Amino acid sequence: MTKDVKTAARLSVAPMMDWSDRHCRYFHRLMSRHALLYTEMVTAPALVRGGAVHLLDYNPQEHPVAVQLGGSDPKELAQATKICVARGYDEVNLNVGCPSDRVQSGTFGAVLMRDAPLVADCMKAMNDAAQGVEVTVKCRIGVDNQTPDDVLPDFIETVAAAGVKRFTIHARKAWLQGLSPKENRDVPPLDYPLVHRMKQAFPHLHLSINGGITSLDEVRAHLDVMDGVMIGRVAYHDPAAVLLGADQAIFGDTTRPPSAHEVVKKMYPYIEAQLTQGIRLHSITRHMLGLFTGRPGARKWRRILSEGATRDGAGVALVAEALSQVPEHASAT
Known part of the structure; x- marks a missing residue:
């Protein structure tokens, strides 16, 4: 860093x-x-x-x-x-x-x-x-x-x-x-x-x-x-x-850049930690809605998070469900 x-x-x-x-x-x-x-x-x-x-x-x-x-x-x-x-x-x-x-x-x-x-x-x-x-x-x-x-x-x-x-x-x-x-x-x-x-x-x-x-x-x-x-x-x-x-x-960093899918999965521990502190899922996922802009599955990704993240009990499982709608090859950099 x-x-x-x-x-x-x-x-x-x-x-x-x-x-x-x-x-x-x-x-x-x-x-x-x-x-x-x-x-x-x-x-x-x-x-x-x-x-x-x-x-x-x-x-x-x-x-x-x-x-x-x-x-x-x-x-x-x-x-x-x-x-x-x-x-x-x-x-x-x-x-x-x-x-x-x-x-x-x-x-x-x-x-x-x-x-x-x-x-x-x-x-x-x-x-x-x-x-x-x-x-x-x-x-x-x-x-x-x-x-x-x-x-x-x-x-x-x-x-x-x-x-x-x-x-x-x-x-x-x-x-x-x-x-x-x-x-x-x-x-x-x-x-x-x-x-x-x-x-x-x-x-x-x-x-x-x-x-x-x-x-x-x-x-x-x-x-x-x-x-x-x-x-x-x-x-x-x-x-x-x-x-x-x-x-x-x-x-000029020579390490491989992460894929968008990898970034989402790296968010899971953070999301879980924040939820235990009383933060609602929507407060975090609202910033993630644009990650797949212009890629296959982006609309479903946004819809699932937008509609579900404000519900009581929403957590990492919802984010994983939304991510499953985006073909992994579509997040390649």
Whole structure:
């Protein structure tokens, strides 16, 4: 397994609210030993004021794993960073990209693109609290009527001066007024060339690109320019396409990649352990529905899990039944 977070960041799976929880990350880790996995965003106030440290729960096998924080108060973010570092996370990331109303009302997320000096203050405070664990930023290319060609380099320069050496840049502007978070994932056009130019402008920084990347071929093409690539929705809806074989294609691992069938069977002990702790099967299998996307038997796999996993007593036998509907040769990588 890749220990160095900077190396792992050659390919990472984005923080995605309601999606990239600990069950999803464990599932993804079975497909790639090396990719960097991110938590859902956890707000600093929830940790510091709310004491919601259960939001930081993870399985040790998830390493390398990064936690993403939301917030805009330097002191509170510093306290939250200390909590995350104590929990053993490999990286602490600040969300400067989420466009949702809830995030805006909390004065964090993409709205912070308007205040690079405040982000720099936050990052300095986090860095001072991180005890050597790397702190990073995930940002947009701009928001609303900002001109990304002007805003993005200024933002990176200002925040980097606070000690940040790694940025992940979502190559899409965020519209904070008039577009929903869902629309913000598709409507503003992607600008990959601008993000590529940032790597040329800041060769000393580790820069990853994010947004609309759906295949390992695309990942490799971006890695010709960038230090890393972050994948999002495709890792959830069609994980086999981008995670099975990623270790070999992106990290040069010479071991045989697992088949999708093998990944499911490796989930059985985890599922059984979670069920004994009171976790419902659906909380785990909902993340597995897309594993056989586009393959024979995929519809039956999804139907059996979707209909059965919420029932009382549902367990590994249901997953095995669903798996039996997928011809094994269809899961070959």
